[in-house]
Amino acid sequence: MTYMPSLRSREIKIAPQTPISKISPFWEGLKEGKVLATKCRKCGKLYFPPTPDCPECLSSEMEWVQLSCEAEIETFTHVVVRPASFQHHKPYTVAIGKLKEGVKVLAWLTGFKLSEIKVGMKVKLAAKTTPEGELTYEFVPP
Amino acid sequence: MTYMPSLRSREIKIAPQTPISKISPFWEGLKEGKVLATKCRKCGKLYFPPTPDCPECLSSEMEWVQLSCEAEIETFTHVVVRPASFQHHKPYTVAIGKLKEGVKVLAWLTGFKLSEIKVGMKVKLAAKTTPEGELTYEFVPP
Amino acid sequence: MRKVAIIGAGNSKFGNRSDVNIMELAFEAVKPALEDAEATAKDVEFMALGSTGAGAWYAELLPAIVTAEHCGLTGAGLVRCEAACASGSAAFFTAYSAIATGQADIAMALGVEKMREIDTPTTMEWIGRAGSYLWEFHNFGLTFPAYYALYATAHMARFGTTEEDLALVAVKNHKYGSMNPLAHLQNRITVEDVLSSMVIAYPLKLFDCCPITDGAAALVLASEEKVKELKVDTPVWVAGIGYASGTANLSRRQHYVGLEASVLASKRAFKSSKIKPDDVDVAEVHDCFTIAEIMAYEDVGFCKKGEGAKLIREGQTEIGGKIPINLDGGLKAKGHPIGATGCSMIYELTKQLREEVERNRQAPMKNYVALAHNVGGTGHYCYVTVLKR
Amino acid sequence: MRKVAIIGAGNSKFGNRSDVNIMELAFEAVKPALEDAEATAKDVEFMALGSTGAGAWYAELLPAIVTAEHCGLTGAGLVRCEAACASGSAAFFTAYSAIATGQADIAMALGVEKMREIDTPTTMEWIGRAGSYLWEFHNFGLTFPAYYALYATAHMARFGTTEEDLALVAVKNHKYGSMNPLAHLQNRITVEDVLSSMVIAYPLKLFDCCPITDGAAALVLASEEKVKELKVDTPVWVAGIGYASGTANLSRRQHYVGLEASVLASKRAFKSSKIKPDDVDVAEVHDCFTIAEIMAYEDVGFCKKGEGAKLIREGQTEIGGKIPINLDGGLKAKGHPIGATGCSMIYELTKQLREEVERNRQAPMKNYVALAHNVGGTGHYCYVTVLKR
């Protein structure tokens, strides 16, 4: 390819601080090893990801409930080519699991060889603190 | 103010490389101390900033012409609160000057005290290489 | 073309909203708008969202999608409209069109912006790039106040407009902001406060500038048939919308004493609505900086070019004057969450036309006609919306 | 609602266009579109631009403004429309509406994207954030191929769709891409090439994915009155547009074997155009990944759910088959400059309906009806546009 002259733009660094006041119990829950969802006190609908406002009835009267953690894999992928901020990770497997309460969760799936993973497989959803101290959750063998 | 919990997003750094192939003579000109504009061979209109395509008649037959550099200040400002990538600069004055050829140029205005600058004042447009080696142009005392 | 009315309006508290994310902030406008319209989220067939900071000022890259999910609007047709600081008006225009063409019976325009999740120099950097990055930012570091300051200098040189005249705009808008519980800045200020505030970009000082604000506003629009079917008490009709644009490079503009896009968009709005400037009972004009309000008086046609300062000096743009302007505090005091502003202007005018605002800032109504003038960038975009009860 | 026709179409060369900036690239579509319409830039009263990378993938923050200045469109009403990968279709819808309502007689939809001014991991980062940043990207680093890979895994598990079936889509689209001088990838490939290419996100491999492409496409639209006045030879009429959205979080979706937004938008498009899937002579469907094309066959209604693989296996989506699809090479081979794609699909269909494409990739016309299916994000947005000559 021939060289094409270009002008390098001034660099911008961005890392917005997303407020989590209204869903802070979720992160508190992770610290205690729990994965929490919200449930609308008005219409009874359960939400994961948790939300402080009910999309169904627009009520903001929600309660926090702990999920059972028993899940069944609905689908999965194994991410080989990774985005810039995940370059330092090894390839990772992401799955969507349906919990017995009916809500679904998208998270990393660890503890399996890729060839062992099947749609319909039972797994466990677990809260986790990464070695870097970040709070997250993942699917693991039951 | 009370502390509000937040989640810091993953940082992205951006600095796109803008192609300048079609207007590279402009930067070549700056290196030689010239400020160049483009003129449409079809409709005769003169453009600054230079453009390879004529917005008036949509012809892409343009020629490069050197500007006279004699300018009159149409307006100006003095930028005290500066954007992130200009934090290391001292406050700077920006002016729009009209050249005798009729086109206008927006650039820094140096060599004057702020109180000396008046709309209507005559200045000179000059090509410049910054101490960091970047090519630019500015208005200076005539 | 079908007639279209605003049947519901909602506006979040404006300010430093570090208590909510973009979805939660949008909800604070969407819910009251739907309640006001006595409609549900599922009634909304199309939603146009105005926002400019996606992925940069806040992390979510698809604000129309995440706010729709949060507010129960998923399923509706969605689009995000960007017209810089006029994004909210562009979203309103798009939602309006979806109904006017008969493609939807109920649609929503939602404006939402988070501007305070990043630091101020980075915000200044982003907004400074809104124009011509290559020719006016890269080498010269123009900021948003600086672009308008170029207009202020020229207007002062040409018409004798003074820094005191500019300050009067801020004083007026803070006065009304202090009466508006939704406003970001609710303190009253004096001319002296403005003149003695720090210079941001000469001749503009801190109090000549709007604050950096988070906020959201939403409007529910409906067709004439739907208005009848729902037996809406006080529909506010869209009488006409005008739009125009200006060059990216300020150096390509003809002059610096007014915004050509404002002039053109206003003419188009008056033409399509068959309304004259004199018919307007109350207006919102784009006062991101004090000079912007003075130029708007002239460009929209509330006075002749060069007489804007006279209008503010005489108090003609306050309640009791010829044409009360920015009775919600304007961008200057209510705040200017970029993508939300257009919708918030129309929210305010809807409430004014329905005579539902706080009593001390209610404009007297003669013709029940209102006008919103919303500029994007430094006259890069302009949308003018005329409403009639 | 007034009838609206496409009277001019232009499309730049797609590919790695490091020779041009965003304005110059737009010009390569705008100029031929205006020439095709025998119109001038000044005739355009409103222009809607589709682009998603402003300020991030390329430095200019207001692409509608800078491209308008570059192409002589300044003065027109402008808006940038974002519907992720369906931004071009959203811009088309907006320009269409401006005419259908009677607010403009001539309008333009322009799609333009520069994607190669930044490095690939950063591009992957940006696009991966398009969904729910907070819940699906921040902790889990989903990429765009990965989102679609989740659908591929589920579709394969449910319907027995195989990696070979997916590969057939790539083979077909490269075949037609090789006949399209505007296409980014013009090499023919085999099933074996696809299967042996590196895994990007299991089960999707490199050749299951569209390339990272720069490109622009523009359409000039006009009212029926204007079409008559200008004596346009071959107007292509907009028969109907359908739109819909899906949840931000994939975890909130009902299933992973199709896109609900595609189903809903298609139904709405067929309803408003009074056209059935069987009437369509040629279609463009959103094949950012091979699985996306298979799901689109089913979701739009060219076959039943689960039978998409059968359609490609039987060659029914090639010329001579039941419904020829993506004869320009599709996103897969022509390339997918995000904000330009919707306009480029409509460019291709306009040329197909006018029977002006290269002979070996011209679809036979029976009803002169064409359909463009354009998905934004992973079924976050969908726009379906039906055209009729």
Ligand SMILES: [Zn+2]
């Ligand atoms: Zn509820």
Ligand SMILES: [Zn+2]
């Ligand atoms: Zn020319």
